Amino acid sequence: MAENILHIMSDASRSPPPVKRHHWIVRFTHWATLLLLIGMVTSGLQIYGAYAKFGERDGPYYLNPFQDVGFPAWSRLGGWLAGALNWHFALMWGLAGVGLLYVCYLVASGEWRSLLFRPRDARGAIAMQQYYLRLRKDHPPQGKHNPLQKLAYTFIVLVGLLAVLTGIAIYKPLQFAWLTALFGGFQAARYWHFWTVWIFVGFTIVHVALVFIVDPPSFRAMLTGWYRGRFPSHD
Amino acid sequence: MTDRRGFFRLTAAAGTASLAAACKPLLLDISRVNDWVGEKLLYSPSRLAREYPITERTARVPSYFISRTMPLLKDPAAWRLRVDGLVRRPLDLSLDELMRMPRTSYTVKHHCVEGWTAISTWHGVPVSAVAERCELLPAARYAYFVSFDAGYSNGWDLASALHPQTILAYGMNDNPLPPTHGAPLRLYAPTKLGYKMTKYLVSLTFTDKRPGGYWEDQGYPWFAGV
Numbered sequence: 001m002a003e004n005i006l007h008i009m010s011d012a013s014r015s016p017p018p019v020k021r022h023h024w025i026v027r028f029t030h031w032a033t034l035l036l037l038i039g040m041v042t043s044g045l046q047i048y049g050a051y052a053k054f055g056e057r058d059g060p061y062y063l064n065p066f067q068d069v070g071f072p073a074w075s076r077l078g079g080w081l082a083g084a085l086n087w088h089f090a091l092m093w094g095l096a097g098v099g100l101l102y103v104c105y106l107v108a109s110g111e112w113r114s115l116l117f118r119p120r121d122a123r124g125a126i127a128m129q130q131y132y133l134r135l136r137k138d139h140p141p142q143g144k145h146n147p148l149q150k151l152a153y154t155f156i157v158l159v160g161l162l163a164v165l166t167g168i169a170i171y172k173p174l175q176f177a178w179l180t181a182l183f184g185g186f187q188a189a190r191y192w193h194f195w196t197v198w199i200f201v202g203f204t205i206v207h208v209a210l211v212f213i214v215d216p217p218s219f220r221a222m223l224t225g226w227y228r229g230r231f232p233s234h235d
Numbered sequence: 236m237t238d239r240r241g242f243f244r245l246t247a248a249a250g251t252a253s254l255a256a257a258c259k260p261l262l263l264d265i266s267r268v269n270d271w272v273g274e275k276l277l278y279s280p281s282r283l284a285r286e287y288p289i290t291e292r293t294a295r296v297p298s299y300f301i302s303r304t305m306p307l308l309k310d311p312a313a314w315r316l317r318v319d320g321l322v323r324r325p326l327d328l329s330l331d332e333l334m335r336m337p338r339t340s341y342t343v344k345h346h347c348v349e350g351w352t353a354i355s356t357w358h359g360v361p362v363s364a365v366a367e368r369c370e371l372l373p374a375a376r377y378a379y380f381v382s383f384d385a386g387y388s389n390g391w392d393l394a395s396a397l398h399p400q401t402i403l404a405y406g407m408n409d410n411p412l413p414p415t416h417g418a419p420l421r422l423y424a425p426t427k428l429g430y431k432m433t434k435y436l437v438s439l440t441f442t443d444k445r446p447g448g449y450w451e452d453q454g455y456p457w458f459a460g461v
Contacts, residue, residue: 051350057293058353079255081348082454083262089456090265173346174284174426174461175277186344186352 021144021218021227023109029102030222034204036095039087041197042077046084049076054191062191092167099160114144117154121147142231152203159199166193263454270458278460280394284425287342292408293353296345298415301449305414306384306435314419316403320379320440323370330405330419336360336368339402343425346461357423358406362439363397371441379446380422380433389422389433390446395460398426403436428459 022030052068055061078084106112117125124147130136132148140146145153169180169189183189211219217229300306308314316333318326342356362378378396381388395401401424405412412418417434424432430450440446451457 047350051347056353057297057351058295077255082450083255083259085348085456086262086266086454087258089269090262093265172273172277172461175279175282177282177285186346190350 016228016230016232018226018228019232020225021221022225023105023111024225025101025105026111027222027225029098029105032098033095033102036091036098037200037204039077039091040095041200042075043084043087043091044194044197045071046076046078047081047088048194050081054187054194056187062187064191064194066194089171096164099157099164103157115150115153117147117150121150123147125151146231152207156200156203159196159203163193163196163200166190166196169193266454266456270456273456273458273460274392274394278394278426278458280398284341284343284400287344287354289342289356289408291354292342293355296353296355296416297347297351300384300434301387302385306382307414308383308419311419314437316420316436317438318365318369318440319438320442321372321375322441323372324368326365326369328365333360333403333405333420337364339400340406341400341425343400345425345429347429348455348459356408357402357404358409359402359404359420359423361399362401362403362422363399365403365439366397366441369441374443375441377442377445379438379440379442380436381438381440382417382433382435383437384417384435387433387435387449388446389431389448390451390457391431392458393441395424395426395458398424400425403439426460428456428461430455431459 048066049070052066052070053061054064061067076084078087106115124140124142127136127140128142128146128148131139165179166183166189168176169183170186170193173180173186173189180186180189183192215229215231217227221227221229315327315329318328337360338358339361340356340358342354345353345355347353376393378391378393379388380391401422404417404421404423405419407413407416412421417436420436421434422432422436431448445457448457451459
């Protein structure tokens with residue numbers, strides 16, 4: 001018995017059996033989102049430069065550490081306002097389309113179950129947080145993703161939805177007046193649209209850091225679909 | 236070292252620039268698709284912009300013109316608005332005649348393409364009233380507004396031009412329209428971005444071919460409805 005376990009463990013540590021982790025739709029939409037987001041953020045920063053503050057013309061202005069900040073040339077796309085607008089209003093279709101494809105795939109395949117954070121995941125999320133804070137020794141059991149990952153991936157999809165909705169609210173503030181009003185008016189919608197940028201940037205930095213610190217094989221899994229790392233279990 | 240870094244930077248810059256140049260025609264095509272979506276799918280000819288109490292007016296509304304100095308009429312009394320094109324009765328309207336036509340006043344929010352907004356009151360005659368008076372022909376599909384500000388102009392789709400809140404404004408905030416904002420007459424509409432509102436008007440031509448415009452011809456979106 002003990003021998004058996006030992007055997008399995010050493011076998012597993014040598015070369016864990018590869019598992020198919022990501023469908024090609026997930027891999028395609030993941031990398032397409034990265035490229036499209038880079039285009040949206042850089043053209044967005046060029047657009048922002050035309051009026052680098054939030055609030056009615058007379059003020060007062062919303063709290064904003066980037067007020068009247070001109071972003072460096074390497075971080076801007078489009079060359080001037082018209083060019084940036086044309087990039088932004090072209091790539092928006094791609095980003096919304098890719099987002100829609102991803103969500104449709106999750107729903108159709110049932111994959112959403114391993115990604116959507118639900119109230120019952122709260123207990124597991126706390127256990128996971130305790131493990132990361134070294135208040136708990138053993139790694140809590142998990143499915144394809146642990147509850148904190150579910151929380152992060154659910155959150156970022158909602159931020160994506162927020163970016164699209166605030167974008168519509170400032171693209172057509174009269175035709176979608178109800179939506180613009182929902183966000184507190186045109187300048188407030190602009191403000192929230194701008195903040196989604198920094199949430200995306202911050203998420204990406206943490207996301208990449210965790211991949212390489214905690215689970216490097218998950219990087220290859222997002223390229224090839226096959227996972228050979230420490231957390232091969234599935235829901 | 237510095238040379239190599241400079242070389243990479245130059246290569247990256249040239250690469251980005253040539254990529255952008257290669258993409259430009261495609262981006263302009265997509266912009267035309269967006270015009271179509273804005274005009275045919277999202278625009279409602281009956282949806283009105285919200286009106287505000289005059290207490291919410293913005294104190295400092297920026298003005299701009301493309302001439303080197305502010306465009307001014309040498310002889311304001313001789314000024315006429317020429318209305319022609321696909322109409323049964325071409326017109327030359329004086330400011331007095333325009334002021335005797337149906338008057339619309341509203342206090343609305345202005346949306347600039349740059350991202351700023353400002354609230355002002357505007358007084359003028361609806362373009363639809365002018366269209367009625369000149370007896371617009373059924374073939375007309377666009378309106379072309381031309382200024383004496385270095386030829387600044389804008390082409391509009393007819394549905395937006397005939398929207399009840401699209402006016403030829405001769406007044407702003409209870410006063411005659413000041414030269415800083417396009418005196419003697421400017422186009423105003425809370426359904427469009429600011430750059431579509433031709434100031435310093437001299438003519439309005441109805442056509443069946445889509446007219447361009449000063450900023451539109453340089454790549455800014457043509458429909459520009461909000």
